[in-house]
Amino acid sequence: MIDAVLFYAFAALALGSALVVVGQRNPLYSAFALIVTLVSLSAIFALLGSPFIAVLQLVVYAGAIMVLFLFVLMLLNVKPEGDPPAGKGVLRTAAFLLVAVLVAEVGTVLWRATARVPPVFDASPRRVAHLLFSPQYVYVFEATSILILAALVGAVALARKET
Amino acid sequence: MEALTHHALLLSLALFAVGVAGVFLRRNVITVLMCVELMLNAVNLAFVAFSRSLGTLDGQVLVFFVLTVAAAEAAVGLAIVIALHRNRDTLDVDAFSLLKG
Numbered sequence: 001m002i003d004a005v006l007f008y009a010f011a012a013l014a015l016g017s018a019l020v021v022v023g024q025r026n027p028l029y030s031a032f033a034l035i036v037t038l039v040s041l042s043a044i045f046a047l048l049g050s051p052f053i054a055v056l057q058l059v060v061y062a063g064a065i066m067v068l069f070l071f072v073l074m075l076l077n078v079k080p081e082g083d084p085p086a087g088k089g090v091l092r093t094a095a096f097l098l099v100a101v102l103v104a105e106v107g108t109v110l111w112r113a114t115a116r117v118p119p120v121f122d123a124s125p126r127r128v129a130h131l132l133f134s135p136q137y138v139y140v141f142e143a144t145s146i147l148i149l150a151a152l153v154g155a156v157a158l159a160r161k162e163t
Numbered sequence: 164m165e166a167l168t169h170h171a172l173l174l175s176l177a178l179f180a181v182g183v184a185g186v187f188l189r190r191n192v193i194t195v196l197m198c199v200e201l202m203l204n205a206v207n208l209a210f211v212a213f214s215r216s217l218g219t220l221d222g223q224v225l226v227f228f229v230l231t232v233a234a235a236e237a238a239v240g241l242a243i244v245i246a247l248h249r250n251r252d253t254l255d256v257d258a259f260s261l262l263k264g
Contacts, residue, residue, distance in 0.1 A: 007167055011174045018178050018201055022185035027194050034197050037178075041204055048171060050211050053226050057207075060230050065200065065237045072241045073193060076248050081191055081255075095187035103180045110172045118218035131220045132227065144231045151235035158242035161249075 007047050014040040026080040031069050038062045052125040171212040179205035192247065192254045196240050203233045 013036065020033035038061045046054035084092070132141060178201060185198030207226045214222025244254065251258055 004167060007170070011170070015174065015177055015181070018181045021194075021197060021201060022181055022188065027191050027197075030194050030197055034201065037201065038204065041208060044171065044174075044208065045211055048168070048211050048215050050214070050223060053207070053211055053223055056227065056230060060234060061200075061204070065234055068237055068241055069193065069197060072244060076245070076254070078191065078193060078254060081189070081194075084190070092188065095184065098187070099180050099184045102183060103176065106176050106179075107173075110169075110176055113169070113172065121215055121218055123214070123220060123223055128220055128223050128227075132224050137224055140228065144228060147231065147235055151238045155238040155242040158239065159245045 003047055007044060010040040010043045010047070013037075014044065027078050028070075028073055031066065031073055034069075035062055035066050038066065049121055050123045052123065052128050168212050168216045172209060175205045175208040175212065177205075178202075178208065190256050192244050192256055192259075193241075195256065196237070196244070199240075200233060200237065203229060 017033040017036035017040070021030045021037065024030045024033060038057065042054045042057040042062070045051075045057055131137065182198045182202035182205060185201065186195055189195050189198065207229055210222040210226045210229070214220060247259065248254060
């Protein structure tokens with residue numbers, strides 16, 4: 001019972017702050033609203049019985065990625081967006097139409113999906129790690145380290161001042 | 164309990180739709196990147212909900228990989244934003260139309 005109440009509270013918080021992210025013209029306020037979304041999603045992961053993912057979400061997303069975003073926003077001293085240029089109203093309507101089509105399509109599928117909870121669902125970090133380091137996924141795991149290295153080198157090369 | 168998982172899936176759809184709308188509507192490059200992060204998070208929520216519903220842990224492992232890719236994407240994306248700002252002194256997506264046909 002208390003789980004359901006917390007779930008709907010955090011779901012409303014996540015959705016509301018996501019709308020602020022999109023509706024806000026000042027990127028700095030968008031970033032702070034996105035932090036609220038990420039933290040409430042972390043709580044939802046915990047309520048859905050995935051403590052490992054919940055902590056990972058807090059550390060990696062709210063901790064690392066959002067600090068990076070805020071750092072760049074403050075470094076570049078970003079100004080709020082001005083009024084939208086005239087004559088783009090058609091594009092704006094088309095964007096809303098495309099989003100409506102997406103919601104209708106995926107919503108139809110999800111509405112019919114039958115979600116059932118098996119009697120035992122144990123997603124403890126130990127069990128997730130056993131699967132992550134099993135032969136099925138361990139090579140992919142190693143590949144992600146190369147991906148991180150490539151991203152590291154790429155970021156330094158791109159942001160460096162040309163001399 | 165069953166309703167909780169189902170509603171988590173619907174929440175994931177709503178968050179993804181909000182992210183798509185943001186990518187279409189916002190004109191600041193950094194806000195667009197943040198909306199992409201929002202979409203990745205919506206997909207993570209769907210993975211966790213399906214993992215719980217099916218009783219397997221593969222969804223949790225996939226969320227782990229999505230997180231890694233998101234971190235790499237944010238690092239490279241923000242480096243590109245810094246390079247763009249250095250060259251053009253603006254972050255408006257409409258200003259970067261050199262490749263427009």
